[in-house]
Amino acid sequence: MSNLYTRLLASSPSKDEPFAILPDGRVINYGALDAMSGRFANLLGELGVGQGDRVAVQCEKSIELVALYLGTVRAGAVFLPLNPAYTPNEVAYFLGDSEATLFVCRPDTLEALRPVANAANVSRIETLGEDGSGSLADAAGRAAPGFSTVAVERSTLAAILYTSGTTGRSKGAMITHENLASNALMLKDYWAFAPSDVLLHALPIFHTHGLFVAINTIMSAGASMRFLPRFDLDAIIAALPHCTTMMGVPTFYSRLVDDPRFNKELVRDMRLFISGSAPLSADMHRAFEARSGHAILERYGMTETNMNTSNPYEGSRRAGTVGFPLPGVDIRITDAETHLPVPVGEVGIIEIRGPNVFRGYWRQPEKTASEFRDGWFVSGDLGRIDDEGYISIVGREKDLIISGGLNIYPAEIEAVIDEIPEVRESAVIGIPHPDLGEAVVAIVAGQAEMLSEEKILSILALSLARFKQPRAIRLVDELPRNSMAKIQKAALRDQYRYLFSKE
Ligand code: MLC
Ligand code: AMP
Numbered sequence: 319m320s321n322l323y324t325r326l327l328a329s330s331p332s333k334d335e336p337f338a339i340l341p342d343g344r345v346i347n348y349g350a351l352d353a354m355s356g357r358f359a360n361l362l363g364e365l366g367v368g369q370g371d372r373v374a375v376q377c378e379k380s381i382e383l384v385a386l387y388l389g390t391v392r393a394g395a396v397f398l399p400l401n402p403a404y405t406p407n408e409v410a411y412f413l414g415d416s417e418a419t420l421f422v423c424r425p426d427t428l429e430a431l432r433p434v435a436n437a438a439n440v441s442r443i444e445t446l447g448e449d450g451s452g453s454l455a456d457a458a459g460r461a462a463p464g465f466s467t468v469a470v471e472r473s474t475l476a477a478i479l480y481t482s483g484t485t486g487r488s489k490g491a492m493i494t495h496e497n498l499a500s501n502a503l504m505l506k507d508y509w510a511f512a513p514s515d516v517l518l519h520a521l522p523i524f525h526t527h528g529l530f531v532a533i534n535t536i537m538s539a540g541a542s543m544r545f546l547p548r549f550d551l552d553a554i555i556a557a558l559p560h561c562t563t564m565m566g567v568p569t570f571y572s573r574l575v576d577d578p579r580f581n582k583e584l585v586r587d588m589r590l591f592i593s594g595s596a597p598l599s600a601d602m603h604r605a606f607e608a609r610s611g612h613a614i615l616e617r618y619g620m621t622e623t624n625m626n627t628s629n630p631y632e633g634s635r636r637a638g639t640v641g642f643p644l645p646g647v648d649i650r651i652t653d654a655e656t657h658l659p660v661p662v663g664e665v666g667i668i669e670i671r672g673p674n675v676f677r678g679y680w681r682q683p684e685k686t687a688s689e690f691r692d693g694w695f696v697s698g699d700l701g702r703i704d705d706e707g708y709i710s711i712v713g714r715e716k717d718l719i720i721s722g723g724l725n726i727y728p729a730e731i732e733a734v735i736d737e738i739p740e741v742r743e744s745a746v747i748g749i750p751h752p753d754l755g756e757a758v759v760a761i762v763a764g765q766a767e768m769l770s771e772e773k774i775l776s777i778l779a780l781s782l783a784r785f786k787q788p789r790a791i792r793l794v795d796e797l798p799r800n801s802m803a804k805i806q807k808a809a810l811r812d813q814y815r816y817l818f819s820k821e
Contacts, residue, residue: 321467322476323392325499331513331540338381338545346381353463354382358389360461365442367419369394369468372478374418376400376409378448379523379547382455384533386422386446394468397477399524403783406434412480413438416490416680420444425452448547472496478680479526481621482727490680491622500673501624502534504645509590510631511539518557518564519543526621527595527723532565555579563590567723568598568755571614575605585610594619595723596755597711603637616640618711622676623695627709639708647672649709650694651701657691665712668701669694719748719756726758726786734781735760740768745797745805746788751818759817760788761810763797790817
């Protein structure tokens with residue numbers, strides 16, 4: 319069976335065709351990509367990374383990192399990307415849980431992370447900087463560029479992506495070559511990607527959206543991308559006239575609409591804007607269309623499943639909906655109590671089945687079993703299907719906050735706050751935020767005179783990535799509880815709903 323890499327290149331783009339255009343103007347063509355990824359694949363073998371071994375990476379976005387992803391996949395090893403914002407504490411868990419063979423970090427974090435990797439028994443630690451420096455990049459430069467891509471089974475793991483869990487313990491989603499190849503090849507057709515397309519790539523590449531949806535899809539079309547290190551409005555405005563497509567989280571689109579330079583002339587060569595990872599409000603959909611003349615195509619996905627549904631490329635892209643099940647993907651909506659499919663128009667839990675659905679959580683068979691029902695993956699998202707087949711996401715059964723497209727599980731933050739001796743208990747909630755969609759807020763009950771927002775934040779900063787840290791903390795005497803003594807988060811969300819906006 320073919321490797322993901324081979325399947326992504328089935329359209330055989332010529333070696334001279336561009337793959338990535340970098341901010342400094344450098345162009346990486348498909349031939350160079352093959353050589354770069356081949357060098358990394360050869361190097362992994364030299365470093366003792368075998369098939370199935372985990373390559374954990376916590377580096378800034380760079381084209382070398384893309385090549386390392388592809389080299390890992392070509393070698394039959396498992397790519398495990400980590401958000402560069404994670405603290406050493408968080409990294410320690412991922413390295414230990416995954417039993418990674420190789421850990422690659424930034425040159426400037428090596429000193430802090432070496433003991434973490436050693437404690438997790440990682441055999442090798444190497445470095446890769448965003449400018450292509452570092453010990454791994456140096457050694458790759460000396461490795462041979464030609465590599466015979468390893469044949470794998472459909473069910474062979476290509477990647478593990480950690481997603482936080484409701485209990486606070488992150489789970490490694492095991493993603494196979496078939497999951498990724500089937501999804502990318504289908505999306506290329508569904509969204510009409512062609513070799514002439516240039517994708518504006520400003521997403522991080524440690525998640526499904528920027529790594530798989532964006533990069534795999536353009537590779538399967540033999541298309542190219544303008545590869546930006548992060549979302550920077552000036553750089554986006556400068557790049558838009560040279561692009562045909564863009565993928566982003568809703569925050570990208572609201573920031574564009576807020577910028578007076580964003581207009582129809584700027585996007586004259588664009589054919590498609592795609593949004594996902596968090597809800598795009600119907601108001602934002604309309605505001606964007608009024609300004610740009612483009613109806614954003616909203617789609618719905620998950621780390622565990624890649625892409626599930628999408629608004630149509632041809633046809634009406636309906637604001638506030640995530641469109642139809644994608645070809646090959648089955649969706650059903652079931653009742654939370656009876657688990658039976660609900661009638662059209664009624665709200666229930668979205669369940670997913672198809673070649674896109676992951677193999678399970680790394681070394682957590684019970685957790686895996688509990689999230690599947692009769693072969694369907696139970697998403698935890700609440701949705702409804704209307705009589706024309708459009709699916710809307712109306713909420714979440716899982717206690718999850720999505721801030722700027724990044725998932726945050728309250729339990730993980732509550733656990734750290736609750737360890738502070740003066741704290742009795744806490745409730746972490748998501749509150750509507752004009753830029754991030756939702757922002758993290760902590761409501762804390764305890765010895766108020768001994769506590770302060772600054773003190774709590776400084777303790778959280780020691781163990782939690784910045785994006786998980788609350789944007790506001792409120793100290794209270796008591797948390798509201800229902801008759802079953804359960805904290806009423808809905809009441810708290812209601813009470814603080816205007817914290818970041820005008821009433
Ligand atoms: C950065 N910060 C965030 C944040 N991103 N805080 C909360 N939520 C976020 N998402 C912090 C920074 O550390 C910084 O801290 C402060 O907020 C201000 O930073 P900023 O400069 O405004 O942030 P910026 O770098 O512009 O990043 C915001 C963002 C970025 C929205 C552009 O987070 C982003 O690119 N998000 C995309 C996430 C993504 O790819 N999700 C896909 C998941 S896959 P300080 O110290 O300065 O206060 C998935 C499946 C699917 O969900 O369906 O796709
Ligand atoms: P992640 O675990 O980071 O992959 O996030 C997946 C979750 O993001 C889904 O379960 C949804 O809750 C949410 N999500 C993704 N796309 C959309 C969308 N278009 N609208 C609403 N929620 C979305």
